[in-house]
Amino acid sequence: xxxxxxxxxxxxxxxxxxxxxxxxxxxxxxxxxxxxxxxxxxxxxxxxxxxxxxxxxxxxxxxxxxxxxxxxxxxxxxxxxxxxxxxxxxxxxxxxxxxxxxxxxxxxxxxxxxxxxxxx
Amino acid sequence: xxxxxxxxxxxxxxxxxxxxxxxxxxxxxxxxxxxxxxxxxxxxxxxxxxxxxxxxxxxxxxxxxxxxxxxxxxxxxxxxxxxxxxxxxxxxxxxxxxxxxxxxxxxxxxxxxxxxxxxxxxxxxxxxxxxxxxxxxxxxxxxxxxxxxxxxxxxxxxxxxxxxxxxxxxxx
Numbered sequence: 001x002x003x004x005x006x007x008x009x010x011x012x013x014x015x016x017x018x019x020x021x022x023x024x025x026x027x028x029x030x031x032x033x034x035x036x037x038x039x040x041x042x043x044x045x046x047x048x049x050x051x052x053x054x055x056x057x058x059x060x061x062x063x064x065x066x067x068x069x070x071x072x073x074x075x076x077x078x079x080x081x082x083x084x085x086x087x088x089x090x091x092x093x094x095x096x097x098x099x100x101x102x103x104x105x106x107x108x109x110x111x112x113x114x115x116x117x118x119x120x
Numbered sequence: 121x122x123x124x125x126x127x128x129x130x131x132x133x134x135x136x137x138x139x140x141x142x143x144x145x146x147x148x149x150x151x152x153x154x155x156x157x158x159x160x161x162x163x164x165x166x167x168x169x170x171x172x173x174x175x176x177x178x179x180x181x182x183x184x185x186x187x188x189x190x191x192x193x194x195x196x197x198x199x200x201x202x203x204x205x206x207x208x209x210x211x212x213x214x215x216x217x218x219x220x221x222x223x224x225x226x227x228x229x230x231x232x233x234x235x236x237x238x239x240x241x242x243x244x245x246x247x248x249x250x251x252x253x254x255x256x257x258x259x260x261x262x263x264x265x266x267x268x269x270x271x272x273x274x275x276x277x278x279x280x281x282x283x284x285x286x287x288x289x290x291x292x
Contacts (some may be wrong), residue, residue, distance in 0.1 A: 001280070037258040040150060050223055051258045052251025077257040083151045 023063065030072055033086045038059050043086065152276060153256060159271045161264075162254040169221055169229070169243035170244055180218060186291045189267040190240070190279075191220045192253055194232035196260040202278035206239040209284055214291050219243035222252055222260050265290060 031045035044056060050075040055076075062072045076084050088094045124183065164177045181187055190206060192199045209215055219240035221229050224243075248253055255264065256274075263275040264289060275283055 035151075036149065037153070042223050050249060054223075054253055057248050058250050079253065080153045080258070083153075 024070065027056075027059055027063060030063075030069055031056055033073070034059075034076060035084050035086055037080065037084065132255050153258070159256075161266060161269050161271060162251075164251050164254055166244045166246065166251060169219070169245055170228075175244055180244070181266060181269055182193055183268050185267075186215045187218055188287065189218045189220060189255075189264040189266060191222050191246075191255075191257055191262045192225045193222045193260045194228040195224065196222075199261045200232075200236070200279040202261055202280070203236045203239070205279045205281065205284050207237050209279075209287065210239040212288060212291075215287070216241045220251065221245050224248065227242050 028045055032043050033038055034044040034055060036042045036044050036047040036049060036052045036055075038051045039047050042052075044052045044059075059072060063074065067075070082088055082091075082093065088097070090098050161177070161181060166175060166177075167173065167286070170177050188209065206217060210217060217239050222242055223246065252258075252262075255262075259276075261278050263279055264271050265273040265275075279287075
């Protein structure tokens, strides 16, 4: 009986800590994708500036309110603009950014195809 | 012939790329959020600076009046530089200056106002910096010119004589 009780407590503790870890993972993922505007070039997750610390608090609040990751990004985008995100969405300002690597890859492939494969 | 064209085009392309990157080195990549935004002001609840009572944002900002919301801190050095200009703005009396005390020790903030004077009609507290984020601010000092619950203009950094003149033109 004693052993059972002990076992139960251990299991409950483990499940609780895993729930907490999941929340932390989400928070870290979000803050890693937000750019700190004070120390530009650092993410909010890495930074310890006043601004970054406040942002972390806001992210926590929003997570507790039950907002999804994308909703939180939308919220910050409306406040600070696209630039606060490290992972910008695909829109008319950023399509070159997204399509250029694919284009270069295709052009390179075409050159290789023409010069090596067709010649044979 | 073919080789000539090839080497020539390589040099040209290289030159263009070099030029683009060289130009790219010159302009600053420091990002500043949009300054000219006609945005509704956020709604928030906070505490009043002197009494510590709860206040709603709607009770601070009335319609048909010009407000300058100034985010300040006693630990911020540029805030000390801009303070005399805020005092000057207050002489005009057309503008209500509202202070947002950002992440500050209340004792230090009170001493700051005793030493340099109090230009603010009302002051409220932002203890953890979250209200400043609601406003889209990212540091101190920052100021917002507000009319009819809309942000007309946003000033990042300390207010100087030039900006005082500009604000006086805007509120005439």
